[in-house]
Amino acid sequence: MKKITTTTLILASFFAFGQQKNKSQAHSFSTKDKTVAVYTTAEGTNLKLSKTDTFSFSEMIQPKETQICVFVNPDKTFQSFLGIGGAITDASAEVFAKLSNDKQQEFLNAYYSQDKGIGYTLMRTTIHSSDFSSGSYTYIEEGDTTLKSFTIEHDRKYRIPLIKKALTTAGKEMTLYASPWSPPAFMKSNKGMLKGGTLLPEFSQYWAIYYTKFIKAYEKAGIPIWGITVQNEPMAVQKWESCVFSAEAERDFLKNYLGPTMKKEGLGDKKIIVWDHNRDLMLQRANIIFSDPEAAKYAWGIGFHWYETWAGGNPMFENVAKVNEAFPNKNLLFTEGCIEKFDAKNYQLWTNGERYGSAMIHDFNNGTVGWTDWNILLDENGGPNHVGNFCFAPIHADTKTGELIYTPSYYYIGHFSKFIRPEAKRVSTAVSRSSLLSTSFLNKDGKMVTVVMNQSDTTVIYNLCVGTQATEITILPNAIQTLVY
Template identity: 70%
Template sequence: MKKYTITTLVLMFALTSFAQQSKTENFKAQGKKITVFTTAENTDLRLKQTDNLEFKSSKQPLETEASVFVNPNNTFQTFMGIGGAITDASAEVFAKLSKEKQKEFVNAYYDKDKGIGYSLIRTTIHSSDFSSGSYTYIKENDKDLKSFNIDHDKKFRIPLIKEALKTAGKIPLYASPWSPPAFMKDTKNMLKGGKLLPEYYQSWANYYTKFINAYEKEGMPIWGITVQNEPMAVQKWESCIFTAEDERDFVKNFLGPTMEKNGLLDKKIVVWDHNRDLMAQRANVIYSDKEASKYVWGMGFHWYETWNGGKPMFDNVRQVYEAYPDKNLMFTEGCVEVFDAKKYQFWANGERYGLNMINDFNNGTVAWTDWNILLDQNGGPNHVGNFCFAPLHADTTTGNLIYTPSFYYIGHFSKFIRPEAKRVSTAVSRSQLASTSFYNKDGKMVTVVMNQSDDAIRYNLIIDESKAEVNIPAHAIQTLVY
């Protein structure tokens, strides 16, 4: 194995970054062909190729024209991936499908050609609300973790993860805990909040390493872990409270050193894993402590800050991105919260995904993870009745898969933007449109455009002195590859 000095590695990284940036700076649109894929409400268009266009010479656009401006000279974060969570609920429903439907399902998500090419997986460390019941990997009161085993996961969850990995190839898998075992908490209950008792900090830190080693022994490499799912929410399901100071100190004094001691420093530690509303405060507390910060790859966040009737707080993502450019941002969970079978095809659910993904990427996010990849016709199973939507549902009474608009909206990003792509500066001249662009390693530029209005719009796609004129239907999303 070759050995490199630190100086050599830094130089290699700099040259690689420069090479990719040079490629984007040399990107010329004139004469390039554009393939347009469209999904639109009140049509049969679902990720369908709808147009083949070509860039031609452009003049100064008028204010009466709608335009999308892409500037290849300005690049930002490197894209990591898009995916969803393989929960116990998803795996239990998957197991009820016929072999043919199972194959269709796995291809739909994880095959780049037949499906939408997911490139990221999240899973849980023992149970969450989307399990048929609460459980852990140890016997009660086993502080030393001598009884630790993942036999529970081998029945449903691990087989589905392996199927996904087999289809998608080597993609990152990360895991999140919802609660420590009951005996480790001050409430002696995995549900309804509570806090980790100080005398169990080390035992709980050891638990993460046991999980990583057990999963990897089964042939599933773990990319990283989040410290705690939604650490400021007292939920009726598995939950545990960590203040910013609690999480900082747990990472600094226990989790980080324990990962290091066990040779797992290559595994990424992600903090927060909660809504955009408090993410800046969490970043300030943890990142300002050098001893804690050195163990942290970045911050995860969710979209549920709208619970109080407010709007998504995208600006908080940007503020953290700008304040801590050496740290990463990943969206770790989002779903349409209240299940209603009458709304399987409710278009606004898909638009919610499109708007959030565009804004999160434009504000510095490197990865985006949906919640359950599959639920049944009741929005579950969920052992506390917290039924939700997924992009795909299975009606276990008929064996059929139900594709929702959300699946296609996510697909407009995940199918075309591939790992290691660079985000490219993109702006729009109309508030009815939203857009983001990425430059893939294969030399293709990908621009996603979303029309949130009730009217079809004709817009210019402009790069330097080149443009193409594109038609987008009302309430539609398009991916342009060129």
């Protein structure tokens, strides 16, 4: 009887494996009868997300060393794609409110329509004020330990209306998460929202409840919240709203207060993201929090920014890969980046766009599931910002003329966000020359999307190689292309 049962199990397992294998084969990607549509943005031209070519595949068994190639292997897939988007801050919403109705619609289409714009699917917002607000504020009266005065009435004037219009334009629910810059002043060691300080231990439970009140209030207002980050930039003492959490302090707050409170309040399905700061220290933060099972069980993943270059070095993309390698069961999310130090003379500075393209390709290839830009809109001064920390956005509005100014960053982001859709799978991709960068994703509809960026000052002729099929493509100097096939 035992022998028969064992044989039956082996046969059943073999049959199941065969079914699984056949199912995998049935859904494998093929270039047969497919053409490659090429969309290009290039410096010194009028090409901006412009369809420039359509090519067909032909056989290429073995590329020569002299042939530049982008190799795509659809049989090797990695992380699922969450989305790409930007932050709706108070500043963005206040500037949006100053636009004419026509310009408001143009702006909404530019970001949130996939057909007319670049199809954002990810959104960040703030829990009360940040530096990109016209002033500091919270949702409670100062000193209210009962939190009974909690209200999001402040946000109903500008921010909530813009978020709702963005959701409507996108045509479906956006993945929206929120981040706090500082607890209320009375909860902190320095008795102020600005210039760092730490959360006083006796207010840990009150602060944890504050997040849940925010989520419930926004959802009651018709805005679904997917998740939260614990603290924006927890290792930075800024002249604006900021609060310092060591790795151990964030771990303990998450496991003893925030995680249990979210669960108790019926919000256990909401995602919690730790760190939310630069790539430089992210592995140390991941080591401390994710190595503690009681803290790690509440953390969906780790968020990161790109400002580690403030110290004069290069972007530390490899740290993203190291976190992914050490904690493959945790998600990586780029939560903020912008071009710092606003100067209107640099609206069209091409290297600003290239910074986005390079970062997005590296971050995705290192395992990142989603990528969130900072302010979606700022004015002609790079604000408003109540402490003078003026920066760039992909789109600016000149509030004097009412015109919208599109920067190269907008188009570089668009080469990803317009074509790669939620739940796509990243696909193994490699280049044979350092002048090129590339990443690929396979959308659920079966369309492959390969982004290729030319970092050099010369035209490059390369072959897009998928298995033994290839097509030859030309990319202009300092350009980015999206190939859809």
